[in-house]
Amino acid sequence: MTFYNIDGIPSTNPHKDNFFIVENEVGDLLFKEGDLTFEIERLCIELRNLLAIKIFGNIKEYHKFLATPIYTFASLAGIDAEMRLSKEQFEQFIKTIDDKVSLNRLLYYCDVENLIGNIQNSVLETKYLVGEFYRTLNKNSFLVQEGLFTIENGIQYSAGPVATNITSLVNHLFINLYSQLDFVTKIIFEFENIYTNFDVYPKLKSKSILFGDSKKTSFKEKPDTIYEMTDNIRIIMYLRNEIVHNSSIDSFPKVYQNIDNKKIIEKFILIPDFRNGLIQTFKNRKRFFNDDTKLNKILPSLINDFWIKLINTLSHIK
DSSP: OEEEETTSOOBSSOOTTSOEEEEOTTSOEEESSOOOHHHHHHHHHHHHHHHHHHHHSSHHHHHHHHTSTHHHHHHHTTTOTTSOOOHHHHHHHHHTOSOHHHHHHHHHHHHHHHHHHHHHHHHHHHHHHHHHHHHHHHHOOOOSSTTOOSOSSEEEEEOSHHHHHHHHHHHHHHHHHHHHHHHHHHHHHHHHTOOOOOSSOOOOTTTTOOGGGGGGSTTTTOTTSTTSOOHHHHHHHHHHHHHHHHSSSSSSOOEEEEESSSOEEEEEOEEOOEETTEEOOBTTBOOOOSSOEEHHHHHHHHHHHHHHHHHHHHTTOO
């Protein structure tokens, strides 16, 4: 069993005082602590039940639809690759259903349920990306040639394909986290503006709603949720925007290595300097690296804090 540590140096035994990720016999990556994905999964299931009550009146009435042939069509067509159906075939099939109100009710339920499913998938993707980040950091030396050092002691950086690969994981991670902010805001807006008339198949009211539209919900700046502008939320927002608009958190992807007597004793990736969650800038310059903030050091607490706020947010949706 291999333990992947936050200092980038793998071990066969756990570091009791620090966060680590362990790769078990079947290749699963398990967190030492702070894995809240099961709690988030439970809350998403509860949200599905709450949604069913809001739309169908009660769970029993919703369960009647599960046994009908129309359910698979309504839940997958236009949403999932398992239903091989064109837009034109979808439209024609709808015309053959006499009970349009029941059909529209079911279609709308499945559309909102899909938003909840997006959160579940994104959270699992977060866990995978964090695990893969630490595995990649730990398993690679990032040297051009194994055992080849430019210095005997001190810090050197490495670039190249593996460094680009791990930076790509970081880029994907922060885009993924920000997407969850968007999807949760859509879910809240839809729950707070739920449709009750199903004479026609309704468009989602949250279709154009994004995280910045939280002011249109009851969750605006709600404490202990993802809408409280904490340092970590601001860092996630900034890094995501930097990645989307400027391609990466670093203009030149690199991994730093701390070398002692020609032995790598630490590996790390730096992020720019922040003050109270705000990036330090001067005119056109916005990537200052004076604080030596190591992403691999702060990432476990940042993800755990984000998940706690996500749990608090999901648990307050009514």
